[in-house]
Amino acid sequence: MHAEQILKHVAKHITLDAVERDFFISLLQFRSMKKKEILIREGDVCHHEHYVIKGCFKSYSVDEKGNEHIIMFAPEDWWMGDLYSFLTGKPSRFNTVALEAAEIFMISKPDLQRLYETVPKFERFFRILFQSALVAQFHRIDQNLSMTAEERYVEFQNRYPQLEQRIHLKQIASFLGITPEFLSIIRRKGMRGKE
């Protein structure tokens, strides 16, 4: 199994004994996904939290013109799920799709609830996780407010150096909030003087 990876991930914030570890693992469902396969469809209710073992996902909304807007990428060791839908039981606003062949662990809402009650340390674990995610989101909002598209692109490259190789430029443009055409222009300008 791929349990070692997620246990190592959890161990970054909390320490589990053998019983707690086994209980946690027993709640996880493994799922492997093909490229382009849909994990959560807009309009459906999201009943699970998902941890990415391998591969990379995108979560995006689609506007009335049919344009995608990528809210987040989820590569290895990220948790994802439509949190809004998961918490409220209302339909998801976002689609979540595998960009590559992927493997994930899923935990259902009732099982997560049981986990919280049986091993309260997980309250702490997810508290820390959400806290960190929130910091990152504030940072992204600040960037969107204060930087030009070109600066945001450079920042993206610095922040996720490995990701640019794995993902289409089209998706990066969508994440940055610009069109692929404009990203192309930015890249041309950035190229000048290099190699």
Add this chain to the structure above:
Amino acid sequence: MHAEQILKHVAKHITLDAVERDFFISLLQFRSMKKKEILIREGDVCHHEHYVIKGCFKSYSVDEKGNEHIIMFAPEDWWMGDLYSFLTGKPSRFNTVALEAAEIFMISKPDLQRLYETVPKFERFFRILFQSALVAQFHRIDQNLSMTAEERYVEFQNRYPQLEQRIHLKQIASFLGITPEFLSIIRRKGMRGKE
């Protein structure tokens, strides 16, 4: 004291007994602030989490041109603080300033740590709080990516109906990521046909 308000707020997510309640309250420091007073200055380290009893705050960054970019407003019953600085001990990236005369409770990092350890229910409380905040931030990012300035303004009015009366348009423009001049144009257009 203003303890009733924050206890009512906490009671939305967790239930405390009398001892826990008293311990929690004993960790809070009260502070009252004047309009325009600075709570957290960019570059300083943020050592507290803050709960707003009364009044309204803004958190913003300042870019190289001197423009403000408002990351969040914090009216009554909101928690604020530079989470990044609070967690890492590094300098704040944002300024937090009272927009009105205000009253707050502060809890220091070591006291919050003690609270987590003494009353683990608070792990759950803040887990839920951060979770909800995260949902809101994803929604805001989605809006910034997919909507025009005009649509975002209308959404802002719907989402925070009371706030527009209390806050300068300049600040709303900064929150929406546009100039005050352009917000003025949007409002003129929106006016047509009304009253």
Add this chain to the structure above:
DNA sequence: CGTCTATTTGAATGTACTCAAAAGCGGTGG
């Protein structure tokens, strides 16, 4: 009342978008 700041207005400008088409690249089937 006067001063300071917020808001509006307008003209010129810039940043990013749309639409259309060409070029590049990757995967798949023959």
Add this chain to the structure above:
DNA sequence: CCACCGCTTTTGAGTACATTCAAATAGACG
């Protein structure tokens, strides 16, 4: 293994959304 097909990326011209700068008007506060 090559050829083709579909999708990504680039290019370019014209356009739209939003900004800058300057100035006038309106409000708020002491």
